[in-house]
Amino acid sequence: MPPERRKPQLIPVLDVMNGHAVRAVGGLRENYQPVPRPFTGSHKANDVANALLHRTGANELYVADLDAIMGNAGVSRAVRTVIEMSAVPTWLDAGIGRRLTVADLPALPHVRPVVGSETCGTPEVLQDALSQAGERPVAFSIDLKGGRVLGNWRNWGLEGERDVLRLARRVVEIGVRTLIVLDLARVGTGTGPGTEPLLRAIRAEFPGVELIAGGGVKTRADVDRLGEAGADAVLVASALHDGTITFPRAS
Secondary structure (H helix, E strand, O other), X not given: OOOOOOOOEEEEEEEEEXXXXXXXXXXXXXXXXXXXXXXXXXXXXXXXXXXXXXXXXXXXXXXXXXXXXXXXXXOOHHHHHHHHHOOOXXXXXXXXXXXXXXXXXXXXXXXXXEEEOOOOOOHHHHXXXXXXXXXXXXXEEEEEEOOEEOOOHHXXXXXXXXXXXXXXXXXHHHOOXXXXXXXXXXXXXXXXXXXXXXXXXXXXXXXXXXXXXXXXXXXXXXHHHHHXXXXXXEEEOHHXXXXXXXXXXXX
C-alpha cells in the first residue's frame, strides 16, 4: 500500500547568532551573515520572528540558538526575548547535551525542546531531557551533513555514520514522538532536500510519529515532495527570505 500523501504545514525557522537573526547556509556557521534587511527592515531576532509569522500565518516557530548549540553560551538574551514574546508554540534548539539541559530553557508552556544528535552524546542525555520536559513535547533532531549523522553515533550503537534509521529506532524506543530530519549541508542552498528516501523509511516503520523535515527547501514542489515522503511539517527559512515560497499559495 503506498504511503499516505500529506500536505505538510510550514514552520518558519529563525537562526540566531551573536544577538542577530542570521541566514544559515550549508552548516558553515563561521560564515553566517545577518538576514537581508529588506525582508523586515531589521536584524533583530524578535522583529524577524514576527515578520516570518506574519508573512506565513504559521502556528508554530522553530528557533535555533546557534551560540548555545556551539557551546559558547547559555540561551541568548535575543532568543529569550523571542520566546517570551512568542504567541505560538516554539521549537527551541539550544544545544541540549553540550552545555545546557532542558531545565536551563525558558520554563514556558509553549516552549518545545529540541534535542539534536549533534550535541546529544548519549541516550541518557535524551532520557533526562524527556524527564525534565514533563508534559511539553520534545523533538529529537536527526542532524545530518551530507547524509552522515552528526554527533557521537558510536554511543548510540550505530554501525556507522550513515546508519540513520537505527538512530530513529533508538530514540523512538526511548519515548520520542516527534522526529526532525535535517541535513545541514543543504540548509540555505535551495538545492532540494534529498532526504525523501529516509523519510519514507521512517514513516513506513513509525506511522504514528510526527515527522518534520528541513534543509534545501526552495519551492512549493520541494514541500510537496517531502509531504509525499511522509513529512507532517517542513522547516523553511531562506525560501521565505528569497520569496521563492510565497503566501497565499498559488493554485
